[in-house]
Structure formats: structure tokens, C-alpha cells
Amino acid sequence: MKSAYIHIPFCEHICHYCDFNKYFIQSQPVDEYLNSLEKEMINTVAKTGQPKLDTIFIGGGTPTSLSEAQLEKLMDIVHRVLKPSSPLPEFAVEANPDDLSAEKLKVLKDAGVNRLSFGVQTFEDDLLKKIGRVHKKKDVFTSFERARALGFENISLDLMFGLPGQTLEHLDQSLQTALSLNAEHYSVYSLIVEPKTVFYNLMQKGRLHLPAQDQEAEMYELVMRQMSDANIHQYEISNFAKPGLESKHNLTYWSNEDYFGFGAGAHGYINGVRTVNAGPVKHYIDLINEKGFPYRDTHEVTKEEQIEEELFLGLRKTAGVSKKRFFEKYGCSLDELFAHVLRGLSDKGLIHNTESSVSLTHNGKLLGNEVFGAFLGEL
Template sequence: MKSAYIHIPFCEHICHYCDFNKFFIQSQPVDEYLRSLEKEMVHSMEANGHPELKTIFIGGGTPTSLSAGQLERLLDSIHTVLKPSESLVEFAVEANPDDLSSEKLNVLKAAGVDRLSFGVQTFEDELLKKIGRVHEQKDVFASFERAREAGFENISLDLMFGLPGQTVHHLDASLDTALSLGAEHYSVYSLIVEPKTVFYNLMKKGRLHLPQQEQEAEMYELVMNKMTGAGIHQYEISNFAKKGFESRHNLTYWSNEEYFGFGAGAHGYINGKRTVNAGPVKHYIDLIDKSGCPYKEIHQVTRNEQIEEEMFLGLRKTAGVSKERFFEKYGTPLDDLFADVLRTLEEKGLVFNTEKSVCLTHDGKLLGNEVFQAFLGEL
């Protein structure tokens, strides 16, 4: 079984840190885009024999920037074309706290959506302004309560640390507030300044004042300790959940399994090929009209690339990379391929190499990128 990611590239505003494929929704051909998205799904499912899906994730951009009617149309397309069945274990949608009305929540619930991911980032109103968010703390509380009233029992809150001007005290307060809501899942990411963002331009001008590396490490330690103390277990470098509420869709990525990527700028991984769709909305629509296929890049993943991806994606999970599963997929013992790398990483105290798996140590989580890079190019 495969998963499906569906991209809605529209936003009511553009956050200063965001480098995802997104556009101001005003004056965009939203209804035409939704028609093209349905055509792409039809074309792709027919070309791949209509496989049963394990998870569906609608992301963005901001899916909830669509009107209730547009959301309903999108969800009708998904049911008509993708035909989610009993095999579907998760149907998730990203949501903004400031545009999630009761009407939209009811549309999502009626369509079988069973997981919401709220883009909160921080509960400090002043910090929200600094990073280009337009919601406030009170909007999160109100949306969260409406979601509960609508019957949603699986809600994730996205938070960030390492933000401009953010202190450990700021983060501590945000974490306490987030945990007080009793969400089932928390994603807590360190800010990465990407090209083509407001923050990147500010950084080039010397006007972006970020926490020092040592302070950022202290923040990450705080996140892990707070979550553990609240009984929320860490199952991936940046993700924490109550038992049974891990993101099944994101585990598809970290387990190096295949998934469809639908929509402008979406990435997919089907039949050993990684694909990238055209990003500009008009270009995407034009390609769909011509052929039903919006790919701008197709890359056949080599066996060595698959193995490297298996390692650096799998090591993001606290459970690490299963040696038994690795052997089943590639026919070669993991230890034989990476003996020198594993020995070096063990000596540095960055990985545990047991009989059954390879996983990150506490220090390995703090220096994850160093661990991941060690496997690149080794084959």
C-alpha cells in the first residue's frame, strides 16, 4: 500500500521563514487549480492501477485558506478518485488557527478527516508577529476548542524554536501552554533559514538575530525533557506523541516507503522514482491540461541511493533502522555495508549499534546532521 500527499499552495499571508511552494490566495485561480488537481489524481491512479492507500495528508500552503465550499469540493474529489477504504489508517489535514471556522471543521469531519495539524509555532504573541504569523494565542485556544467540539480526537500542534529573539524562557512558556491543551501529538522544529524567504534576506543584511548554537541546543534539550515529563514520548527527532498517536503519514517518509505527491510543487516517490511537480500554479495547470502529468523532474533512485536514504531517514526515528527489515529490502546485512561508518559513530557516542537495530544516542539526536551525512557517498 502507498500513501498520498496533496498540496494546496495557497495562503492568506506568507510567513517569514516559509520556503514551501505557496502563493497569496487573492486573485489565484483556486477553482481551476482544484479541477487540475482532480485530473492529476485521476491520471496518476489510472497509471498505477488504483492502489489502496494507507494514509492521506493534505498540506500546504494552507489547506484551510480554501472556503468551506472549496474544501468540500476537494474532499469530494479525493473520495471519488482516491477512494479511501478500510485500509486507510489516517486522513490528516494541516490547519491555521486563524481560519478554521466551525463550518470548515464540520466539512472536514464529514469527509472522514481524523487528524488535524495546527500551525502554532509559538504561543508568544510578540514572537508570532516577528515571524510573520497573523494569529494570536487566543486564536489557537478558540480553534482547538472548536475542533474538539466538532469531534476531532487526534490533534497535533506544530511549534518552533531557535526563532529571532526567542529565549529559553519563551520556549519554556510556549511548551507549558501547548501541553496544557492536552493535544495528542507535538511537532517541535528548529528554525532553518532557507533561501528565498524573508528571514534569509534579513540574514544577508545582518538584521536577523538568532539564538546562539549553544542556546539552541539548550532549547532542544528542554523540549525533550518537557515532553518526557508530560508522558509524551519521542518517536522521531522532532516529533512527540501519546502512545498510538504517532503520525502514520510521516512515518511513511521516515520508513522510506512510497507515496504519491499531488499538486503544484508536490514531491512523490512511486515505483522507485522520485518526482517533482511544477511549482507555479499556472504552469502546473497548463501541464495538466496538456498531458495530465505535471512532472518537471523524474529521478530513478539507484539501489545505493535507496540504501543511503534508508539510513538517514530511518535514523530520524528513535527506533532507528531495523536490521531485519534492511536485509529484507536490500538482501545485504547493514553491518557489512557500513562497518567503518558505524564503528566511527559508535566511538563518537552518536549511535547505538545493537543486534537488532541502529539508532541515535542522546548526543546523536543533538548532532543528527553529522550522523546522517556520514552515510552519504559511502557506497
């Protein structure tokens, strides 16, 4: 499987928790950025050959902060340069509930986009304001219904827990509301306070009041229980879907397979080489104009690193890591390479270690970082 990620680093506003590569769209050289994005794609295709893509994911930032004309230009670039099949198995775009007009939705639909990912975070209006979101609960319903009316049959809702002042009751209500929309997919992430965010600065000043760690664990338990009761199955630590509607693009990452990364700050992984693009928009554009590629860093991933990544990415999936597939990819036995690590994690009740696979137990999901860390540096 091959995938392409395309980064649009522009936003109408900056959320208090977000550490992704993003900039206020006002006064930004958006059209010049799209021209540079096209050049990066053309040069990459010339270098690697025309890819046969299975998935495209356009994320941000906020892709839908682009104007209708700019969205059309982006879609034209994607089709002319990457030449995706029609229909593409999965062509996904991230969207904000407050800037998704019927006109923009039609541009996406006409371009073959068949999956939308709505950044909802919570259905509590007061909490939305507290985390720096500008949409309201009603905007989600409006955009969701508008997308359904235009024929979008695969919609994902992104939610968060562990937010400042959030209670189990808040989360319970948000989950019930989200499930009432009968979306095909739900991503539910715990808040991680990252440097260079508003929340990080508040935390440094002692002004960010988050739920206690045990309460956050209860929240995650609630998420898993609610999704299970609604027959939305968990296929990854933070992701839940109706059968057959799992995110094909994200499964590319978790299965440690190749993907292109286009745009400012994007990461790529092709033929064993990991690339990181320059983040600042002007720096990205300048590198494209000067060198044809915007790489800030390239790294040839060693076999040992690939194996470690295979484990800590693959174990995020509820299906875990297939021992047969592991052997086919790396020519060695997972059981032999990590015998004492597997034994230790199994004794702690954090993994299921069967003849065919290694996967997280329920407690392993709650202590995922401990499991992933156990494999790092072992080789």
C-alpha cells in the same frame, strides 16, 4: 503501506520563515487548480492502478485558506478518485488557527478527516508577529476547543524554537501552554533560515538576530525534557506523541516507503521512481492540460541511493533502522556495508549499534546532520 500527499499552495499571508511552495490566495485560479488536481489524480490512478491507501495528508500552503465550498470540492475529488477506505487509518489536514471556522471543520469531519495539524509555532503573541504569523494565542485555544467540540480526537500542534529574539523562558512557557491543551501529538522544529524567505533577506543584511548555537541546543534539550516529563514520547528527532498516535503518514517517509505526491510542487515516490511536480500554479495547470502529468523532474532511484535514504531517513526515528528489515529490503547486511562508518559513529557516542538495530544516542540527536552525512557517498 501506501500514502498520498496533496498540496494546496495557497495562503492568506506569507510567513517570514516559510520556503514551502505557496502563493497569496487572492486572485489565484483556485477552482481551476482543483480541477487540475483532479486530473492529476485520475491520470495517476489510471497509470498505477487504484491504490489502497493507509494515509492521506493534505498540506500546504494553507489548506484551510480554501473557502468552505472549495474545501467541499477538494474532499469530493479525494473520495471519488482515490476512493479511500472508511474510516481511513489516518486522514490528516494542516490547519491555521485563525481561519478554521466551525463550518470548515464540519466539512473536514464529514469527509472523514480524523487528524488535524495546527500551525501554532509559538504561544507568544509578540513573537508570532515577529515571524509573520497573523493569529494570536487566543485563536489557538478557540480553534482547538472548536475542533474538540466537533469530535476531533487526534490533534497535533506544530511549534518552533530558535526564533529571532526567542529565549529559553519564551520556549518554556510555549511548551507548557501547548502541553496544557493535552494534544495527542507535537511537532517541534528548530528554525532553519532558507533562501527566498523574508528571514533570509534580513539575515543577509545583518538584521536577523537568532539565538546562539549553544542556546539552540539548550532549547532542544528543554523540548525533549518537557515532553518526557509529560509522558509524550519522542519517536522521531522533532516529533512527540502519546502512545499509538504517532503520525502514520510521516512514518511512511521516514520508513522510505511509497507515497503519491499530488499538486503543485509536490514530491512523490512510487515503485522506485521519485517525481517532483512543477511549483508555479499556472505552470502546473498548463502541464496537466498539455501532458496529463505535472512532472518537473523524474528520477529512477538507484539501489545505492535507496540504501542511503533508508539510513538518513530511518535514523530520524528513535527506533532507528532495523537490521532485519534492511536485509529483507536490500538483500545485504547493514553491518557489512557500513562497518567502518558504524564503528566511527559508535566510537563518538552518536549511535547505538546493537544486533537488531542502529539508532541515535542522545548526543546523536543533537548532532543528527553529522550522523546522516557520514553515510552519504559511502557506496
